[in-house]
Amino acid sequence: MTGPSAGRSSENETLVVKLGGSVVTEKTERETVDVDALADAARALAAFDGSLVVVHGGGSFGHHHAAEHGVSTDEGTGNAGDALAIHGAMVELNRVVVDALQDEDVPALPVHPLSAASRDSDGDLSLPTAQITGMLDEGFVPVLHGDGVVHAGEGVTVLSGDELVVELAPAVGATRVGVCSTVPGVLDGEDAVVDRIGSFDEVADVLGASDATDVTGGMAGKVRALLELGVPAQIFAPDALDAFVAGESPGTTIETR
Ligand SMILES: Nc1ncnc2c1ncn2[C@@H]1O[C@H](COP(=O)(O)OP(=O)(O)OP(=O)(O)O)[C@@H](O)[C@H]1O
Numbered sequence: 001m002t003g004p005s006a007g008r009s010s011e012n013e014t015l016v017v018k019l020g021g022s023v024v025t026e027k028t029e030r031e032t033v034d035v036d037a038l039a040d041a042a043r044a045l046a047a048f049d050g051s052l053v054v055v056h057g058g059g060s061f062g063h064h065h066a067a068e069h070g071v072s073t074d075e076g077t078g079n080a081g082d083a084l085a086i087h088g089a090m091v092e093l094n095r096v097v098v099d100a101l102q103d104e105d106v107p108a109l110p111v112h113p114l115s116a117a118s119r120d121s122d123g124d125l126s127l128p129t130a131q132i133t134g135m136l137d138e139g140f141v142p143v144l145h146g147d148g149v150v151h152a153g154e155g156v157t158v159l160s161g162d163e164l165v166v167e168l169a170p171a172v173g174a175t176r177v178g179v180c181s182t183v184p185g186v187l188d189g190e191d192a193v194v195d196r197i198g199s200f201d202e203v204a205d206v207l208g209a210s211d212a213t214d215v216t217g218g219m220a221g222k223v224r225a226l227l228e229l230g231v232p233a234q235i236f237a238p239d240a241l242d243a244f245v246a247g248e249s250p251g252t253t254i255e256t257r
């Protein structure tokens with residue numbers, strides 16, 4: 001692969017991109033990577049010439065383990081073995097994602113949230129980011145993932161990639177945020193893509209959980225999290241990742257008015 005200084009980080013855009021677990025894995029097939037979809041996504045991201053942070057979700061890796069052990073974003077486990085089962089599956093997936101990016105000469109490096117983040121008893125997240133901004137400054141692409149997180153009074157709960165995106169975007173000065181899932185955007189009652197969402201109430205009736213095993217709330221959880229962001233976020237399907245990277249605004253725009 002090419003070194004970290006090979007042409008990345010010189011442009012003035014900073015993107016935070018989440019690759020949904022439903023994109024990079026076969027979400028209904030336990031611990032199965034969607035190799036072709038991941039390679040396509042890595043190729044699309046490799047075309048970007050600014051600063052890039054990648055986050056990926058759990059798909060058929062983290063969610064199955066979390067569901068089996070009764071762990072969600074607010075129900076924790078005090079059992080270290082259960083927490084390690086969730087984290088271990090996510091670390092495994094993260095290595096596959098980092099490798100796929102490096103195969104496309106993206107200078108990707110892993111960042112594992114369990115080792116750095118924490119939640120207080122109100123569920124509020126603290127995530128140190130000096131290692132992430134440091135990686136960006138050095139021309140690397142940090143790759144984070146949904147994970148377990150130590151949670152005061154709960155043991156370990158689940159931290160979703162969507163929540164990480166919201167936490168990271170201001171910390172790295174993101175100019176745009178993209179959330180790539182398997183749907184072309186938020187769909188309305190007639191399955192048409194909703195162009196813009198400014199409040200949860202506008203779409204509460206059509207928002208649901210995921211079709212697959214998912215402990216973090218599916219599309220409803222995603223929209224709720226992204227409405228907390230200060231910059232516009234796009235939700236789009238993998239075939240629109242190239243367009244997003246090129247500066248377009250595909251899918252649904254989430255932006256508080
Ligand atoms: N109104 C809606 N519009 C679009 N998708 C919806 C809607 N309501 C529910 N969904 C579901 O939400 C899913 C997307 O959320 P999900 O959390 O599965 O995606 P992801 O982020 O790609 O995966 P992961 O959580 O594993 O990272 C869709 O595949 C669909 O099943």
Ligand SMILES: C=C(C)CCOP(=O)(O)O
Nearest residue numbers: 057058062146160161216
């Ligand atoms: C289930 C785990 C551990 C991660 C969930 O992350 P998400 O798929 O981004 O919601």
